[in-house]
Amino acid sequence: SYYISPRFLDKLAVHITKNFMNLPGVKVPLILGVHGRKGEGKSFQCELVFEKMGIIPVRMSAGELESPDAGDPVRLIRMRYREAAELIRVRGKMCVLLINDLDAGAGRVDRMTQYTVNTQLVNGTLMNIADNPTDVQLPGSYETEPIHRVPIIATGNDFSTLYAPLVRDGRMEKFYWQPSHEDRIGVVAGIFAPDRLSATDVERLVETFPRQSLDFFGALRSQLYNNQVREFINKVGLGQVSTHLVNNPGQRLQFDQTKVGLTHLIEIGQHLQQEQTQLQETRLAGEYFA
Ligand code: ADP
Secondary structure: OOOOOHHHHHHHHHHHHHHOOOOOOOOOOOEEEEEOOOOOOHHHHHHHHHHHHOOEEEEEEHHHHHOHHHOOHHHHHHHHHHHHHHHHHHHOOOEEEEEEOHHHHHOOOOOOOOOOHHHHHHHHHHHHHHHOOOOOOOOOOOOOOOOOOOOEEEEEOOHHHOOHHHHOOOOEEEEEOOOOHHHHHHHHHHHOHHHOOOHHHHHHHHHHOOOOOHHHHHHHHHHHHHHHHHHHHHHHOHHHHHHHHHHOOOOOOOOOHHHOOHHHHHHHHHHHHHHHHHHHHHHHHHHHHO
16 A cells, blocks of 8 residues: 655644644644645645545645636635535534645746736735634625634645745745655555565665656556556557447456566666656757747
8 A cells, every 4th residue: 555654644644633623822824835846745645644534635726726717716715615614514524625736826937927916816815714714705705604724735846936924834834845765665665566566676766766756656657557558459459449448447457467577667767767858858958949
């Protein structure tokens, strides 16, 4: 099964639990901001923690807030928050509001860019909610009944681009996530558990690609299947793949365990790395000629 870093679990569990307790005279920040490099398992581990704790997440991504047909971002955030509060009431279970990639929707693009009207609205709304978590109204409605407090977890890359008053300690607790060597080994062991990769092979694999983020190893495993998928296509016939799969939705591919060896994995990894370099070079060339 999948690995959760003990540090990660502790941070989330304490934040969420604290928000459901009435600690006398203690001001508990509503938002936990988990930030760090992309692809290091922030969202993934959030989901693992929710499952472990029996928490129902209401999810939104900052991308949704930016979308031109999302309409009013203020309304959207408040609606989702109220939805989570209502779920706590009717289901009698803990809920959280999970906002993925907050800085993508609410941060500046770079130092030279002004905050857009949208990002200002998103920042302002979250600040409002953090300050009055039991009084979150939809625009134009005035209800007097307080709603349940809902802890918010926001993930992101670079929170230094967010509006500073939102990131203030009273409103947001910050957690910088960078997996340790043990964490990386734990996660990769979890990813390859179905393939029964030995502990030493896991370590060797992690040490061969020290600069890669954790999603690289997920991508690597998915590549493993390519050969098997190719064999399947050849067996069924290219023209028959469509009808075959759609009409037998439950069908699982028989996966040959013997084909998973460290050397093969490293080969695939090196190939993936070459693809990354290629992409990087194309991008650099593009910037150079722009
Ligand atoms: P982030 O939110 O930090 O950008 P993600 O949570 O989206 O990163 O993780 C990227 C990918 O890495 C996941 O889709 C998954 O394939 C892999 N991954 C991350 N953490 C784990 C884990 N604990 N166990 C298994 N796979 C993981």
